[in-house]
Amino acid sequence: MSWALVTGASSGMGLIYARKLAERGYDILAVSNQEEELQKVASNIRSDYNVDAVALCRDLTEDGVAEALAKYCDDRGMDVEVLVSNAGMFFFKELGQEDLGKVKAMMALHMKTPTELCLVFGERMKKRGHGYILNVSSLAAALPTPGITIYSATKAYLKNFGKSISFEMRPYGVGVTTVCPAAIATPLYKLSPKLMKLGVKIGVINTPEWLVKRALKALFKKKPLIKPGFMNYYLPPLIALLPRGIEDKIWKRLK
Numbered sequence: 001m002s003w004a005l006v007t008g009a010s011s012g013m014g015l016i017y018a019r020k021l022a023e024r025g026y027d028i029l030a031v032s033n034q035e036e037e038l039q040k041v042a043s044n045i046r047s048d049y050n051v052d053a054v055a056l057c058r059d060l061t062e063d064g065v066a067e068a069l070a071k072y073c074d075d076r077g078m079d080v081e082v083l084v085s086n087a088g089m090f091f092f093k094e095l096g097q098e099d100l101g102k103v104k105a106m107m108a109l110h111m112k113t114p115t116e117l118c119l120v121f122g123e124r125m126k127k128r129g130h131g132y133i134l135n136v137s138s139l140a141a142a143l144p145t146p147g148i149t150i151y152s153a154t155k156a157y158l159k160n161f162g163k164s165i166s167f168e169m170r171p172y173g174v175g176v177t178t179v180c181p182a183a184i185a186t187p188l189y190k191l192s193p194k195l196m197k198l199g200v201k202i203g204v205i206n207t208p209e210w211l212v213k214r215a216l217k218a219l220f221k222k223k224p225l226i227k228p229g230f231m232n233y234y235l236p237p238l239i240a241l242l243p244r245g246i247e248d249k250i251w252k253r254l255k
Helices: 010-023 033-050 064-073 096-128 149-172 193-204 207-221 231-239 244-254
Strands: 001-005 025-032 053-057 080-085 131-136 173-180
Touching: 001 010, 001 064, 010 025, 010 033, 010 064, 010 080, 010 207, 025 033, 033 053, 064 096, 080 096, 096 131, 096 149, 096 173, 131 149, 131 207, 149 173, 173 207
Parallel strands: 001 025, 001 080, 025 053, 080 131, 131 173
Antiparallel strands: none
């Protein structure tokens, strides 16, 4: 049986990716830094879908984690056919020197580790002549705005990297898809349940299930890039039209 490796699988979109791939018959290697939650996810997947599911607690910001994950799989004969690089973090604030730790962690989680995972597992897929890689970017990739300075920059990198390497991988039978979702109802943004529910109700925020369904459909069709969510099409040009003075006033109120 083929394996699907999902990072950030202990909650949010990662959890849904893991469950939907198990539903398709894949054994699941669930990876995140939340061991207790991860064990529950693996146990539930095994009982709900009659597939194998392994919980692997790892800090995905550490150097060499991609090679370590590949060795773990190689040593156990896990042929990873699907790689979902979903793990992420978020914070909103004006940057200062005191934020260097969080900045370095975000850069590792959104850029370094997904790049290395793509190359390390992509090499194995190329040799087999098939495989699927999904990178999770964001609408923020098109929104270089204050407060999410590092988040938007790292997601822009991931979008460009994923779209470019998809062309390099295509001749080897490997599909690389980058998804740029708009607002999704997950714990990442730390919105109150009331605001989250309102956002979903009026269509400003979509559910993880809605997003994952579209992302996996694109993945297995080997589409290089998808941008699900209406906000992807109206928000970036709308923000680009804002006069600088209005931008300054909005930022002053928000920060």
